[in-house]
Amino acid sequence: MTTPAILRDVWLAAAAELESVGIDDARFEAEVLLRHATGLTRAQLYASLTDEVDPAAQDRFQTALAERTTRKPLAYITGTREFYRLEFHVTPDVLIPRPESELLVDAALDHMRQARIRSALVADVGAGSGAVGIALARHRRGVNLICSDVSREALRVARDNANRLLRRPNAAFVQGDLLTPLPGPFHCVVANLPYIPEERLDELEPEVAEHEPRVALTPGTRGTELILRLITQLPSRLHPNGIAVLEVDPGQESAIADAAHQMLPNADIAVLDDVSQRPRAVRIIAG
Numbered sequence: 001m002t003t004p005a006i007l008r009d010v011w012l013a014a015a016a017e018l019e020s021v022g023i024d025d026a027r028f029e030a031e032v033l034l035r036h037a038t039g040l041t042r043a044q045l046y047a048s049l050t051d052e053v054d055p056a057a058q059d060r061f062q063t064a065l066a067e068r069t070t071r072k073p074l075a076y077i078t079g080t081r082e083f084y085r086l087e088f089h090v091t092p093d094v095l096i097p098r099p100e101s102e103l104l105v106d107a108a109l110d111h112m113r114q115a116r117i118r119s120a121l122v123a124d125v126g127a128g129s130g131a132v133g134i135a136l137a138r139h140r141r142g143v144n145l146i147c148s149d150v151s152r153e154a155l156r157v158a159r160d161n162a163n164r165l166l167r168r169p170n171a172a173f174v175q176g177d178l179l180t181p182l183p184g185p186f187h188c189v190v191a192n193l194p195y196i197p198e199e200r201l202d203e204l205e206p207e208v209a210e211h212e213p214r215v216a217l218t219p220g221t222r223g224t225e226l227i228l229r230l231i232t233q234l235p236s237r238l239h240p241n242g243i244a245v246l247e248v249d250p251g252q253e254s255a256i257a258d259a260a261h262q263m264l265p266n267a268d269i270a271v272l273d274d275v276s277q278r279p280r281a282v283r284i285i286a287g
Contacts, residue, residue, distance in 0.1 A: 008049040037061035071206035084135035093153035095216040097131040100274045104245045111243040120187035130158030145171040184237040189244040197223035238286040253279040
């Protein structure tokens with residue numbers, strides 16, 4: 001059993017250890033791991049910095065810290081990630097939700113409000129943890145959500161999140177390829193599909209390249225394969241005035257927008273920038 005130590009000393013020593021292995025924002029990550037191990041809120045932690053750490057909590061903390069020094073993602077260690085002000089459960093079976101993907105939720109919600117769509121059938125394609133679709137359903141009444149993914153394990157995570165986060169869960173979970181197994185037509189399609197070209201995987205941070213599911217990162221050589229296939233399905237699967245919002249890798253937006261123009265020549269198509277002012281999504285509103 002580890003000898004009890006003072007919270008502040010444990011925290012600062014862990015921050016130094018994380019910094020030594022190249023982890024950005026090491027002090028904050030050490031705090032998150034410490035709160036995870038002790039069960040303390042942030043306010044409680046700061047009020048208890050001169051207290052001793054419970055030996056069992058210290059053991060849990062050291063185990064978590066050792067995992068993080070291998071560059072295992074923080075979210076996989078704590079099992080949670082905040083997205084759109086909601087706390088989602090995540091496992092190594094799903095991509096960790098990113099703040100950039102909140103753009104998809106914003107765009108879909110804005111359109112449904114402006115178009116006064118009160119009862120919407122929404123497809124979250126390649127749903128993973130279900131973060132995008134569940135955030136939509138949480139913030140818009142009348143949403144009937146269908147999450148699709150090729151991974152059965154990912155759909156289990158999405159179902160768990162829906163059961164926890166939706167007040168009246170009205171969601172279905174379908175294993176399959178893109179929109180192929182889904183009934184439609186849809187008022188809204190959102191998709192954060194794999195879009196990283198295979199040759200770029202080695203350039204990614206170890207947290208991503210070595211730990212997140214490969215099937216959720218890359219669809220093949222170009223990176224646009226799945227998104228382009230999804231676009232070919234949209235003409236017959238979107239309601240008139242329905243919206244599709246597709247996340248893309250910056251640099252892919254022109255090819256995706258051009259493909260959308262070819263498949264839906266009467267659609268209103270726009271490229272949307274993320275908070276860093278980088279092109280992050282293509283929005284398609286059916287004509």
